[in-house]
Amino acid sequence: MENYNITTLNDFIILKQKDFPYAKGELSSLLHHIGTAAKMVNKKISKAGLIDIIGSSGEVNVHGENQQKLDVYADQVFIRSLLSSGECCGVATEENENEIVFSDTNASEGKYVVCIDPLDGSSNIDFNVSVGTIFSIYRRITQRGEKVRNDDFLQEGTKQVAAGYIIYGSSTMLVYSTGFGVNGFTLDPSIGEFCLSHPDIKTPEDGSIYSVNEGNYIHFPEGVKKYIKYCQEIDKDSVRPYTSRYIGSLVSDFHRNLLKGGIFLYPENEITPKGKLRLVYECNPIAFIASQAGGRATNGSISILEIIPSSLHQRSPFYAGSKNMVNKIEEFLHQYR
Numbered sequence: 001m002e003n004y005n006i007t008t009l010n011d012f013i014i015l016k017q018k019d020f021p022y023a024k025g026e027l028s029s030l031l032h033h034i035g036t037a038a039k040m041v042n043k044k045i046s047k048a049g050l051i052d053i054i055g056s057s058g059e060v061n062v063h064g065e066n067q068q069k070l071d072v073y074a075d076q077v078f079i080r081s082l083l084s085s086g087e088c089c090g091v092a093t094e095e096n097e098n099e100i101v102f103s104d105t106n107a108s109e110g111k112y113v114v115c116i117d118p119l120d121g122s123s124n125i126d127f128n129v130s131v132g133t134i135f136s137i138y139r140r141i142t143q144r145g146e147k148v149r150n151d152d153f154l155q156e157g158t159k160q161v162a163a164g165y166i167i168y169g170s171s172t173m174l175v176y177s178t179g180f181g182v183n184g185f186t187l188d189p190s191i192g193e194f195c196l197s198h199p200d201i202k203t204p205e206d207g208s209i210y211s212v213n214e215g216n217y218i219h220f221p222e223g224v225k226k227y228i229k230y231c232q233e234i235d236k237d238s239v240r241p242y243t244s245r246y247i248g249s250l251v252s253d254f255h256r257n258l259l260k261g262g263i264f265l266y267p268e269n270e271i272t273p274k275g276k277l278r279l280v281y282e283c284n285p286i287a288f289i290a291s292q293a294g295g296r297a298t299n300g301s302i303s304i305l306e307i308i309p310s311s312l313h314q315r316s317p318f319y320a321g322s323k324n325m326v327n328k329i330e331e332f333l334h335q336y337r
C-alpha cells in the first residue's frame, strides 16, 4: 500500500489556526478559497496548448498591455472565489484599474482585503513556460459592514496578514506564509489536493544565482551595472562567478532562487524610471515570503515592506532574495548613487 501519510493544504490550514488565538477561522476560509481558485486556474493552464484559449483576448488592461485570455480567466476566477468566501470585502487586481468593492451583504462584513496578480508572467503562456499567481491579504482599516476604501489596499507590506504565490510549473505549487515561516504545497493531480511538500522553507543566506533581464543593461543605474560585473568576476574562494538564470516570470525566478539561494533584480532604468514591478500585488507579497524565509527585499534604499503605497498600481525597483546578496546590491547602489 502506498504511503498516504500526507498533510493537505486544508489539513494544514486548520492545524495552524491555533497560531491565531482569537481567530475564528476567517483567514483559513480565505486561504482555502485561494487554493480552490488556484486549482481551477491550474486546470485551464494545463490545457493552454490544447484548446483555443491561448493568445490575446483582444482587450487591453489598465497598463495598456495586451491581455491574454488566461489573464482574464484567472482574474475572474480569483475574484469570484474571494467573493464567495464571504471573508473578503474587496479585491485589488492587476487587471482592474480600481479596487473592486464587494457590496454583497455577507462579503461586506468580511475582515480582509486581497491584492492579487492573477497571472504573473503571462507573456510566457504561449510558450509553455511557468507562470504564477501572487497574492497578499490585509486586515481592512474600515469598519466591517462599511464600504471598503482605496486606503484599505494601500497599507505597507509589514501589515500583511498573509501572502503567497502559486507557481504553475512542471508541477504546481502553492507557497504561503501567515507570518510564522513559509510552507510549500505541491498539487497532487491524482487526488486534486495541495500536499505539504516543503515545510518551513528557509532560503540560504548566501546564494550563487543572479536573475536580471540583462538586455536592459545599458539602461541600468551604475550601481547595478557594477554589481552585475561583480557577479561575473572570479573571487579567491571560487564562489563567483555566479550563475545567471532568468525566466521572465517573477514567481518562477523568485521560487527557484528561494530554494537554491540567489537574488532577483528588477531595477529602475532609463525607460521605466520606477522599475516595472508593482509594489502592491507583486513586490510586497514576494518580499513578505522572502523575509519569512530569512531573506530580504529592498527597493535599493529601504525595505520593500516599509514603503507606504500611494496608488494601487505603483511600480517599484525590486531586489529580493538571499540576505547577503541583497545587502551587497544595496552597498553597490549606495556607493555609485
Ligand code: AHG
Pocket: 094, 117, 119, 120, 121, 122, 123, 213, 248, 249, 250, 251, 276
Ligand atoms: P505580468 O505577466 O503579471 O505582467 O508580470 C510580468 C513581470 C514579471 O513576471 C517578470 O519578472 C517581469 O515582468 C519580466 O519583465 P521583462 O520581460 O521586462 O524582463
Ligand code: MN
Pocket: 117, 119, 120, 121, 250, 282
Ligand atoms: Mn506580474
Ligand code: MN
Pocket: 094, 117, 118, 119, 120, 121, 122
Ligand atoms: Mn499579471
